[in-house]
Amino acid sequence: MQSITAPIDSVAVIRAKPDPTSLSAAPPAPSIETARSEIYRHAPERVLLVGLDVGKDVNVMYMRTLAGLEVVPATKLATLTSGYTMFWHLVEQCLTSGVYTLVLIGHEPTGVYHEAWSHQLAGALGTFTAEHPAGPLIRYRLLHPTLVKRARQNKSHRTRKSDAIDAAAMTDLLAEGGGRAVTALADAEWEMRHRAGALNSLIKEQKRQAVHLLRTFDRLWPGALGNTAAYARTHPDLPPLHHLVDSKPLERQRLRLLLTYAITPAQLAAWGVDGIRDFYHSHDASCGEKTARHILQVAQQSLLPPPFASDCMAQQLQSDFTRYTTLEGDIEHLELRLTELLPHTPAAVLTTLPGVSPILAARYLAALGNPARFESAQQIWAFAGLDPVQADSGNRRFSGAISHRGSPFLRYVLYQMGFLAAQHCPDCARLYYRTCKRGKAKTIAILHVANKVNRILWHLLQTQQPYRSPLSPAQETKWRQYVQQQRRRTKHGAAG
DSSP: OOOOOOOSSSSSOOOSSOOHHHHHHSOOOOOHHHHHHHHTTSOGGGEEEEEEEOOSSEEEEEEEETTSOEEEEEEEEESSHHHHHHHHHHHHHHHHSSOOSEEEEEEOOOTTTTHHHHHHHHHHHHHHHHHOTTSOEEEEEEOOHHHHHHHHHHHHSSOOOOHHHHHHHHHHHHHTTOSEEOOOOOHHHHHHHHHHHHHHHHHHHHHHHHHHHHHHHHHHSTTSBSOHHHHHHHOTTSOOOOOSBSSOGGGOHHHHHHHHTTOOHHHHHHHHHHHHHHHHHHTTOOOOHHHHHHHHHHHHHSOOOOHHHHHHHHHHHHHHHHHHHHHHHHHHHHHHHHHHHGGGSGGGGGGGSTTOOHHHHHHHHHHHSSGGGOSSHHHHHHHTTOSEEEEEETTEEEEEEEOOOSOHHHHHHHHHHHHHHHHHOHHHHHHHHHHHHTTOOHHHHHHHHHHHHHHHHHHHHHHOOOOOOSSOHHHHHHHHHHHHHHHHHHHHHHHO
């Protein structure tokens, strides 16, 4: 499959068969001011603006010059081959006319409907530029729907909307330097982004399934899941409470076998200690007398629903857990494929930061989608919803906790990266220690590290240079020893 050919930024000209590494590693598009200054270096009558409103069945095209002369009125085109052929014929006529020195083409990323046209158009523009090196400069951009709406309202001062009005608004937005360049992707990177997006969707679906599973299990077996230590610490005056597991219940073999074979707490109570041990041993799972007695205690302490309800919920749990395990297998398969693709993409450099595994690097890329749409690491941090809530008015200024207005998946990935980098990267361990020394909670310290990790990863993506620690060899050794000491303390504390 041929690589998608498109400009790396809003200044570079489209070229045929670009170098995938240089394209993917290129910095994001320059600011609107830079793009606008390039536009106004040309005579207005020699700048062609092409707006394309993309729909599922019908697209609408509109062409005008920067001077305001209408070249092609709003025209409906079928989204099929016939419509694209007509569109490219009109564009090619303008490109070969010799009238224009700069051509700006833009449309919204409308769902998935724009993808086929975008691939064809990017390839055609690349081929045209290669065959006509003295032709006009070509800028192919994606326009944000919110900005298109604002441009439409600014022009008409009304709430009227139509495809033709939107296409005209897109030309106004292009004239102001708006939009981001279409990024060229090599085959491996395209597949990685596609599969990373699928991984993101599967993880979200698995989380929803896990919530549903645990809710039904709490109905079937009240009080079986929880945190024993937290309960004893918070309610020392109440009798001790026994839990089947204390953390990550769907990862524990003790619970997974019960869900797999639809075992109810009433059955466990009827089996007794010996029956519980035989059940786990028959499925190659470890279960000593102490563990079996603990499970029996949990079953006996719970106020259980009636038998007919228990059987119904157990069967439902078995069916839901089958779907959950299917999702687990699909996620594992995708993660394996992503680790195979990672070395062939610019995201491979992310793994040079200690603590960032190939899976985390792939998930980071999945959460970003197209990194070129971000101009700074700060924008990524805000996209994750980790920026603080801020409200300024007059002499009043308020800055609160993190906003949580963003991608939960990216927040999770960044937190995991911060947690692991604090354990494996000496420079990040130093930041974690200093933050804790200032009296900050461990969670806040991990977020500080995550912010640093995000800035480092953004820099690595832009430069494609491996991570180099700013610490001296002596400092590196010092902080590695510190991390090892903390691990030993944690391990001994957990054992005690």
